[in-house]
Amino acid sequence: MNKIAVMNSQELGESTFTTTLSDGLEVYICKKTGFSKKIGMFGTKYGSVDNDFIDITTNKRTKVPDGIAHFLEHKLFEKEGANALDLFSKMGVSSNAYTSFDQTVYFFETSEKFDESIAMLVKLIKEPYFTDENVQKEQGIIGQEISMYDDDPNFMVYFNALRAMYNQNPVRIDIAGTIESISHITKELLYTCYNTFYSPQNMFFIVVGDVDVEHTINLIEENLKKYENNNLPKNKIEKFRVKEEKKIAQKEIVQKMDIYLPQLCLGYKLDLVNGKEILKNEIVVNIISDMYFSKQSDFFEKEYNLGKVNDSIDMIYEGSDSFSHVIISTLSTNIDEVEKDILEYIEKIKNMPVDEEMFEIIKKKKIGEAILSSDNLNVSYRRIIDSILNKTDVYDQIEVLKSITKEDIKEFLNKLTTDNQVSSKIISK
Amino acid sequence: MNIYKVNNNKFKSIYISYNFTQEVNDTKIFSSYAVLASLMAKSSKSYPTQKDIEKYLNSLYGANFDVNIEKLGDLYNLEFRIEFVNKKFIPSKEELLEKILLFLKEMIYNPAQWTQDVFKREKDFILQRINERKDEKLKYGIQRAEELLCKDEPFGTYLYGEEDVVKNLSLKDIKDAYSTLINDSITVIVSGNLDGYDSIDSEIEKIFKQYDKNFNTNIENLKYNIKRQENYKYEEVKEIQDTTQSVLSLGLRIKECTPKDFYVLNVYNAILGTTPSSKLFQNVREKESLAYTVRSRYYRFKDIIVIYAGINKENYKKALDVIKIQLEDIKNGNITDIEFKSARDSLLADLIEWKDSKVAMAKMKLSNLIAFKDADISIDQMREEIKNVKIEDVINISKKIEVEKVFLLGGEIDE
Structure with missing residues (x-):
């Protein structure tokens, strides 16, 4: 029997059960009574920034082409003679996956085929099938995905802000890579990444929905047992991270696109923090965003009435063990003036x-x-993934929220200095 | 006033959707109502600014309020919606319902005295919406296919109206639009955790009683599908845009069908292009590597289907051919049992999952009320109907579906 721990949130009326299986895999089950949909996710703490590491099978340091984590995500769906997306779909189950800087996550959503879907998700992860032919085919499909992002001003303005902030850090690199970089991907390289990062101790399994906790844990364990013999080496994963200097890379990046409405992204590069501090920064910035930039603020009202801003001014914090920054974004036909106004305003509110x-x-x-967000199952799994990557407790959020003081707000605002600030703009051609 | 309730105790909150629905006799109303909705979302007499509204909503434990505009086929729907926490889940057990209903009443029936400045600002807001629509390529490609198919029908007008019309609107036009609006057919839908709110309908009736008068028309009698058959002809349209990727969209017409065909058409559409097992995904993407995004979308109210794909412009002809082959394939009865079953099962799963969303359940009620003249059809009944669809039904209906419009957004094509 596995030892199951439980975490409760009184405020959200929700519980999450967790256990570690004998092979080291962490399992989280968030019980959502009454909901029809059940979500299963199998993820690895491996993403686009992990491009320089020790190959676990040869013990040699390896640098891999940009975009390979995302490419691997696509290719893992390929099974002998079939595609797992299609296999899920044939059961009437929807499935998908995503790759970000520090994680790759595969998931399904089902109401009636839960047990079968768990089995399929395990198969998806545990049976890689890469061939020269299917690697080549994917280059065409991903090429179109990259082109789609290239035409998306939203996406470009954000990535350019990261490129302006960071000098060496691989968050500068497009998650999907470039058409050129993915042309260097081979099936051998895919196996290298798979073998290194898809071992149980680097992975996590999450289930959200109205499920029986013990049954679910047993189900996951039984399905994994089928692959006991092909478990990968359990050596510690060694990644090489380039040392990122404190100063920003570039003050401003301006790009022209065939669009009507220009976009602005201001970035503030901050010192790295970890654990609960990441969560605290997220919530503090959330509060700052609401107090000073939301529709409730004097600033938004002024900018709106002057016709400078239409929709909203959004401010978020993003942090991990390799980056830490604030992003303020908005759209405007008068982007230079809005930029000037925001920067002046930030100086003003500090005092x-x-x-x-x-x-x-x-x-x-x-x-x-x-409380409102707990009506949405997606919020539950996002909370769990954040807690895994930040190494915090699943329900720390409300406790941290309650503990935040006005002084925290003040202190954070003072971290937003001119030296560490960058601008990214997309303007019309 | 018709009030419909959907109760489920798994939720922690309540969602109220207050709809004004009308037929569109003049497409100019898209422009005037867009400005009106924008004004009404941002002010009332007691809450003259967005700031006042936000502040009040935040004090009600972050209740969400907005004004939504949409086309339901050829009908125009303006919806006031609000979401708030059921008192059981608030730490202080504070009751919010009365405050919420009074707020909603204030926003709908006590509009601010709009000044010329405020009016001009909202006109500019809508003009920007109109001008920025091409910034989202895929969405724009889909909308152009809809517009080509439904030219001169209300559905073929852009939701935010037309630039020239908006520019020439006067404050009087907006006031007139408001007077029409409050006489439109009203449908109220309450969805969420109604535990402890048994008499929510009578409370709504009590607060809104004075506005519940003789309406112009009943929602069930509104005509949601107008057909201008002179436009039913094959057309290929290209629009140049300086982009990396091109968008190909196809407008398909479904001839001679009835509201009951809704179920078989959903199955047809799922086989064609909504799942990874679908013909479009398997062939355009997996077999030919022509696209990352390729899907089809069925429009219940308008008897049309739009197929869209993000492609490399050099592959325009090839992609078009591959798509047309899939349509022919279905007509020729080339549907495997697995394709059929996976399409049907994915629809059955989608229906069950609607039950997990307060908003989806409210939308379903309104749609069924308009198309089936019956808001009480349950998810389970709808599932039964889907289960009764046969492969032959799909093949039969496919013979009534033709590609009528082809739209390409992107660079110049060398022919």
Whole structure:
């Protein structure tokens, strides 16, 4: 029997059960009573930034082409004589996957074929089938995916902001790579990445929905047992990270596209933090965004009435063990003036007292928001993935929220300095 | 006033959708209503600015409010919607319902005195919406196929209206639009965790009673599908845009079908292009590597289907051929049992999963009310109907489906 631990959230009326299987795989089950849909996810702590590491089978340092983690995500769906997307679909189950900087996650959503879907998800991960031919075929499909991103101003303005902030850090690189870089991918390289990063101790399994906890854990374990013999070496994974200097790479990147409405992304590069500090920064920035940039703010009202901003001004924090930054983004036909206004305003609010009444209303809103969001199953798994990668507890969020003070807001604002600030713009041709 | 309830205790919140639905006699209303909706979302007499509204909603534990506009076939729907936490889940057990309903009433029936400045600002807001539509290539490609198919029908007008019409709107036009709006057919749908809210319908009735009068028409009698047959002819249209990828979209017409064909058409569409087992995905993407995105979309109210794909412009002819072959294949009865079954099972699964969304359930009620004149059809009944569809039904209906419009957005083609 596996030892199962349980974490509860009184506020969300939700529990997450967790256990570690004998091969080292971490399993999380978030129980959502009454929901029809069940989501299963099998993920690895491996993403686009992990491009320089020790090949676990040869013990040699290896550098791999940009975009290979994402390419591997596509190719893992390929099974002998079939495609797993199609195999899921034939059961009436929808499946998909995504790759980001630090994770690759495969998932299914089903209401009636849960047991079969767990088996299929395990098969998907455990039976790689890469051939020269199917690697070549995928280059065409991913080529179109890359072209799609190239035409997407939203996507480009964000990535250019990262490129402006970071000098060496591989977050600068497109997750899908380039048409050129993916042409160097071979089936051998795919196996190298697979063998190194898809071992149980680097992976996690998440289930969200109205399921029986013990049954689910047994089901996952039984399915994994079929592959006991082809388990990969359990050596510690060794990654090489380029040392990223403190200063920004470039003050500004401006790109022209065939669009009507220009886009702006301001970035502030910050010091790395870890664990609960990442979560705290996320929530602090969320509150700052609500207080100073949302439709409730004087600033938004002014910019809106002047016709400079139409939709919203969004501010988020993104952090991991290799990056830490704030992104402020908006769209405007008058992008240079909006940029100037935001930068001046940030200097101004650093010296202003934090409005007590507004701060309390926003905290109240945040609690309501967390409760409202629990009607959506996707929020539950995102919370679990964040907690795995940040090494925090699943339900730390509300506790951290309650602990945040006006001083935290003030302190954070003072980290947003001119030296570490960059601008990215997409303008019309 | 018709009030429909969908209760499920798995949720922690309640969603109220207050709809004004009308027929479109003049497509100019798209422009005036877009501006009106934008004004109404941002002000009322008691809450004159967006800031006042947001602040109040935040104090109600982050209740979400907005005004949504949409086309339901050729009908125009303006929807006020609000979502709030059921008191059981609020730490202080504070009751929000009355405040929420009074707020909704305020936003709908007590509009601000719009000044020329405020009016001009919202006109500019809508003009930007119109001008920025080409920035999202795939979405624009789909919309152009819809517009080509439904030329001169209300559905063929862009949701935010037309630039020239918006520019020439006066404040009086907006006030007139408001007077028409509040006499449109009203449908209220309440969806979510209604535990502890047994009498929510009578509370809604009580608060909105004075506005519940003789409406112009009943929603069931509204005509949602107008057909301008003179436009039913084959056309290929190209639009140049300086992009890396091109978008190919095809407009398909379904001839002679009835509302009951909804189920078989859903199965047809799933076989054609909504799942990874579909003909389009398997052939255009997997076999020929021509696209990353390729899908089809069925429009229940308009008897049309749109196929769209992101392709390399050099592959235009080839992609078009491969797509047309798939359509022929279905007509010739080349549907395997597995293709059929996976299409059907994925639809059955989608239907069950709607039950997990308050918004999807509310939308389903409204759609069924308009198309089937019956809001009480359950998900289980709909599933039964899907289960009853036979392969032969799909083949029969496929013979009534023709490609009528082909649209390409992208670089110049060397022919």
